Amino acid sequence: MQETPSRRGDALLTFERVERRYGDAGEVVAVGGVSLEVAAGSFVALVGASGSGKSTLLKTVNTLVEPSAGRVLFAGEDVAEAKPATLRRRIGYVFQGIGLFPHMRVGENIAIGPRLAGESLSEQRIAELLGLVELDADMAERMPDELSGGQRQRVGVARALAGDPELLLMDEPFGALDPITRDALGDTVRGLHDRLGLTTVMVTHDMAEALLLSDRVLVMDAGRIVADESPHALLAGEGGEIAQGLVAVPREQAEKLARMERG
Template sequence: MAAPMIELADVTHRYGAQVALDGVGLTVRSGEFVALVGGSGSGKTTLLKTINGLVRPDDGRIAVDGEDVAAVAPHLLRRRIGYVFQEVGLFPHLTVAENIGVTPKLLGWGPPRIAARVRTLLDLVALPGDVADRPPSALSGGQRQRVGVARALAAEPGVMLMDEPFGALDPLTRDQLGADYLALHRQLGLTTVMVTHDIAEAVLLADRLVVMRQGRILADGPPADLLAAASDPAVRALLEAPRRQADRLRERLGG
């Protein structure tokens, strides 16, 4: 069994009187793809942000690759962890190549090494090399999201955190980009934790689903195992949603 890459032990966080995380314990092993699912306000994004120090928990311990994240300067921690989110957040005044090279430049990489890394990453995320000199505004939404993935991979992180990374894309682009990212995850041996509201997407991409509600983990395991063993009606309803949608689609399409 692979070694733990991410460990959360009894992690609690509050926003004022609101409890966002309530004694959460979670272990993600090296090479796993874990999807955090649940309703709005269940604590998914807060949990994700505790891993790279964007949120500091009130209680508990978080370790990445065996190192307590509280002992690492936040900016150094984030350079070791890729982070992709729905809004992409590319710098509009920089070219695609300059966006991808931001973190390597901060790490002191020389221009030739950065340029080589940009070429490699554009190929990995299935973008033509000639986009390197374009501004983000010249790209489609799907292309910008691919650049966001490339930028997150630029400094060769072992861990990728993804917060609704494909949510703003049209269904076809979303499906293709999800499949392409899964191939990258496997090819590069990444450890990925993804937040998504799309249960079908979670089932198709992730090795494990972590179902959250009111800051707690209700269920954790491979999708098929969770559905077979789900005793909580809310967990079962959530996991059965893709099947119900597929049945309705077949009815509507006459299949």
């Protein structure tokens, strides 16, 4: 995979008054009029309680969810007007369930996106992708059920990178992993983001994870963005009551650990 420097500052992703409603009369608001820009090269975390709308908003980007109103622009183009196969080749997607095909070897799973687009990946390319996620090349011949949860999720990241995407979407990617494994995989993903010049949008319910990995944290509540701050600003007490309620948990954990280390 060619390594490129990040082009920071230009908006790669734009949400224009995006809404998503459910119910016969649209009475259930999952996303309510969100407008924002995501700069190329940035790592953005979407944080909020269950049902806040963060995953729904993320899925409007790769058209897994269609907005009820408004539009999403990717590289200046309305995603609703793009061919889904072409769009999803430019956008990598990693989710908690991993979704590896159990009857396919790891290498075949990694190559599935390009294959569906009528292309093929060489063994060398698959080995390169495995190397990027810190797995040995011989993993390509294994079946998914031979891997640990962390290894399967690393394969999921490799699969998302197989098409050389400009944008990486991650929906609770580490939620099912133990703390040590999720920390290690988080470090890998942040390293790949910087190394490959990606733009990354990650949904998480874990504020500590958002503070450690992202450049910008968007806090959602009831379908709206209620805070848009840097990790430093949130730790300094900014962002409002809802955001600070989420920050309180990792802050309390850090203070408890500091007390334990002092004896």
